[in-house]
Amino acid sequence: MARQSSFIKLEGTIGDVTFYKGKNGYNARQKGGVPKSRIMNDPSFQRTRENLAEFARAATSSKFLKDAFREITLRSRDLRTHNRLYSTALRVIKSDPTSKRGERIIANGDITIFNGFQFSYNAMWESTVFVPFTVDNGTSDVTVNLNDFVPSKMLANPQGATHFRLFLVNAAVDFTEEVYRSQSIVGPEMPINITPVTGFSLALTKLGLAGHTDFYAIGVEFLQEVNGDFYDLNDRTHNAAKIILID
Template sequence: MGDVTFYKGQNGSFARQKGGVDKAKILNDPSFQRVRENLAEFARAAAVSNILKGAFREITLRSKDLRTHNRLYTLAVKVVKSDLVSKRGQREFMLGDHSLMEEFQFNINATWNSTVFAKYLPQNSDTEVGVAFETFIPGVKIAKPTGATDARFFLVACAINPEEKIQPTNLVYSQVIKLDQEPLTGLVFSIPRIIVENAIQVYALGIEYLQEVNGAYYALNDKSHNAAKIILTD
């Protein structure tokens, strides 16, 4: 109202006088050149983070926390700033170090290492990306939330190109795993590589919990225990 802004904070209602630097000055004053460069790169990272949200939808439908999308934006900023070719203010996500995305946890409250204790080896080729698990006892090596009788792993593959509106994404599941004391041997599964011109390939591994009822398997409504992480960028 006028030059006074009214707002609610954690400790009640407040009023403050309108302030800040004039927008025209930020856009034109030479002394704000660094600010303009930062704003340009933040805007570029914001656009990329929206693309990442779409590309990773198959993952976030199964595993995420309340700040996953915010953390994806932070990740996009980090990759943009790792571009060692472009000038400041013109750095690009596609020219950054995409390996910085590896090990990104989609659910910070249920990270992969705090959920799955079974060891696996990457199984990568020119046509597929997969994992081969060492023999393990599911009831010991997989954290078991209340209500879960079984689990299954999943792999997601997506190709990311900020210039394209559609980001190709595929999903495959492992076999259903009974969360009991029987050793599980020979668990290997893979997903075809997504080969798209001028795109970054991203592969993620996750776990989803199930409940068996009369021979049918249902995903738990509470997905807060599901974990997923990026295992490879190419």
């Protein structure tokens, strides 16, 4: 690595030399590494090509699933949500028990590995909502029933929040055809006070799409009431959501 000493500081690539700004100033380095053509054709890089193929499928599948859950990622996510989805998708691909290395696909893998996925590590469901719930996976619908609870005691609500909403999202995904449909239900705005919430449930009718895997995720978002209107908090890092059922 060389350091630039000229009064003209360069950034970018000229020929085989890349100029860049680092923590110690402006530097320059020569391009190196194995040529792409060799990686893609040399028999000694067969394992590398196999890995690259599966990495690419994991990247595509994770972005696809993130898009399918856009209703949640608009409300609850962290800076590494996509990376964590990618890592989980790669684990699913590697669990494919039938395909050869480099040809494994997410549709043949253990999709249940996604179950329990937290959309935000800043606000995990279990450390935000301290309310037990049950999931009723019926023939025609999925219902989430929460135990009775006192919001001010059972929610880790952020400063400035006066109300909260619970929501349930269903993403029906066909990884092979790369198509999906999403639906959601959002509960009413409820005050964060000592009044008990009783008999609360959220339900969605199953889409019943052939060839699709149904993901269900529950979430909570915090709001502030001002003169009768409800506003999202500027800081959404306290909103939590996680996948609770894969059907």
